Amino acid sequence: MMVSLPHCGEAPISFSSTPVDKGLIRLSVRRAGTLTTAMHGLGTEAIIGLRGPYGKPFPMAYLSQLDLLFVAGGIGLAPLSSVINSCLANPDYHGHITILYGSRTPEDIAFMGDMALWRQNPGVHCQLTVDLASADWQGNTGLVTTLFDQVAINPAQQSGVVCGPPLMIKAVLKALAERGFSDKDIITTMERHMKCGVGVCRHCHLDGKLVCVDGPVFNLAQLKELNVREIS
Numbered sequence: 574m575m576v577s578l579p580h581c582g583e584a585p586i587s588f589s590s591t592p593v594d595k596g597l598i599r600l601s602v603r604r605a606g607t608l609t610t611a612m613h614g615l616g617t618e619a620i621i622g623l624r625g626p627y628g629k630p631f632p633m634a635y636l637s638q639l640d641l642l643f644v645a646g647g648i649g650l651a652p653l654s655s656v657i658n659s660c661l662a663n664p665d666y667h668g669h670i671t672i673l674y675g676s677r678t679p680e681d682i683a684f685m686g687d688m689a690l691w692r693q694n695p696g697v698h699c700q701l702t703v704d705l706a707s708a709d710w711q712g713n714t715g716l717v718t719t720l721f722d723q724v725a726i727n728p729a730q731q732s733g734v735v736c737g738p739p740l741m742i743k744a745v746l747k748a749l750a751e752r753g754f755s756d757k758d759i760i761t762t763m764e765r766h767m768k769c770g771v772g773v774c775r776h777c778h779l780d781g782k783l784v785c786v787d788g789p790v791f792n793l794a795q796l797k798e799l800n801v802r803e804i805s
């Protein structure tokens with residue numbers, strides 16, 4: 574969705590709710606700059622502008638046939654939580670879900686409520702790490718790629734689904750390819766500065782494609798046809 578507030582601007586924000594949540598749209602917003610700081614100050618009765626949805630979604634029909642390895646960095650868990658909860662709500666989904674989530678610090682960890690629910694599901698395995706530990710942090714420390722050796726990986730039956738900042742995406746795509754995931758089973762979002770959301774302004778160009786209309790979801794086979802920094 575393109576989300577706006579009068580006099581503050583407009584920015585792309587992903588759905589973190591699912592179509593199963595009838596009548597509800599959940600947006601999870603990290604405080605980054607002008608608009609998102611203003612959004613963090615809104616009260617419960619506030620009115621915001623929404624337009625969309627735009628772009629290409631995650632390939633849910635394909636993903637619902639496979640075990641899934643989700644790799645998220647920071648607020649990148651927002652769109653992936655929607656995919657995870659959609660799979661878990663789908664009675665025809667019988668796969669196993671592994672979630673690897675990296676956060677900058679323990680204070681920055683988002684989606685604690687979702688993670689607590691996911692961990693109660695025997696079909697879900699969830700691992701967390703932080704880049705910078707605080708004195709009382711007892712979990713993993715290190716980049717999200719350090720979690721790869723702690724979980725069962727089976728590229729023959731799994732798809733990797735990735736969302737996070739560009740540097741993290743680059744490291745994770747490389748790690749998935751090294752572990753034998755096929756290009757079509759490495760699925761990621763691309764983040765670029767997006768303005769219009771409908772393919773007119775071309776701010777979010779990606780070597781001939783536009784993130785707002787052709788993406789933001791791409792598989793590695795599609796990215797290999799483009800000259801993008803995440804796989805260079």
Ligand SMILES: Cc1cc2nc3c(=O)[nH]c(=O)nc-3n(C[C@H](O)[C@H](O)[C@H](O)COP(=O)(O)OP(=O)(O)OC[C@H]3O[C@@H](n4cnc5c(N)ncnc54)[C@H](O)[C@@H]3O)c2cc1C
Nearest residue numbers: 584585586587601602603605606607608609651765766789
């Ligand atoms: C497809 C897509 C989905 C997104 N989903 C979410 C979401 O669900 N939740 C969420 O919190 N954020 C999401 N974002 C990121 C969000 O749109 C930006 O953080 C937004 O610019 C914040 O607006 P602002 O006015 O608060 O900050 P701004 O004042 O626009 O920017 C703050 C800082 O972030 C940098 N920045 C702005 N946009 C981008 C960008 N696209 N890539 C890299 N750096 C940028 C600026 O250069 C500046 O340093 C998404 C981005 C994309 C492209």
